[in-house]
């Protein structure tokens with residue numbers, strides 16, 4: 001089954017074609033990052049306009065890359081939530097029009113379910129159940145993936161997402177948006193013990209997480225150094241910050257593995273590209289005798305293929321939509337309104 005997949009929830013317009021949820025036939029992305037960089041973050045209106053300008057040509061490009069004709073497409077899928085509402089709407093309207101014109105089913109896909117499904121593309125042998133840590137610009141979740149479309153949220157951030165904090169700290173350090181990757185590479189040159197940063201223990205659920213205190217502490221440290229004219233060891237601050245984020249994630253994932261007895265762990269989302277997190281997850285998984293699935297960096301960030309992968313399983317579960325499909329800025333991974 002060839003699924004045309006559309007992703008436009010943030011600052012990447014992406015169209016892919018995926019066969020049977022596992023094989024990428026085309027994967028086309030138009031990144032807007034350079035346009036937003038001058039503003040230090042995503043400007044929603046610019047994002048929507050750029051999606052509109054890019055999406056049609058990307059779909060044509062995807063067909064060409066896959067060497068398929070329009071008639072060879074069996075269904076159209078799209079990220080319908082969550083994201084910048086204007087941006088998501090562009091993808092949803094395009095996908096609705098494409099499904100209508102082709103006379104094929106329309107499959108709505110939750111963006112975060114798509115991130116999890118990036119693992120199905122990278123690891124053909126991976127099948128649920130497994131545990132998944134999702135760390136992206138907007139979400140931080142520990143999810144028990146019981147089946148392709150049946151999930152339970154075991155833990156979540158109570159405030160900021162990990163990626164948001166990486167980007168904010170990087171921005172204050174003068175790194176270009178989105179700063180997560182730049183902060184990560186600076187960290188590799190630093191001494192993580194040089195600055196002491198807090199590790200919060202939030203809430204009643206031991207698997208919940210919190211990053212806002214850490215973010216504030218890092219920002220205060222930077223501003224304080226500036227105010228007293230003390231030179232800041234940026235690399236060491238980045239190393240300490242990355243270690244603190246990983247220390248928030250790792251023990252909770254470990255506990256979730258113990259609680260559920262799952263023997264497979266996957267990670268997903270843009271922040272899953274972080275080298276410190278990948279290193280800590282690797283040693284934790286080794287110690288626990290758990291199989292670890294970490295998608296290549298190209299599949300960690302937003303892409304269309306991950307939406308096409310999840311769409312195959314949503315279709316099998318009967319999750320299709322009609323022309324009434326709407327876009328949502330927020331929606332739980334379980335499909336509930338927030």
Ligand code: KG4
Nearest residue numbers: 136137138163180181184270271274301302
């Ligand atoms: O999943 P994603 O592409 O978009 C959302 O759905 O949010 O995640 C983007 C986030 C950004 O915050 C970006 O700075 C972060 O992923 N990121 C990283 C790294 N690469 C990307 N954060 C830390 N270390 C990295 N190597």
Ligand code: ZN
Nearest residue numbers: 136270301302
């Ligand atoms: Zn994403």
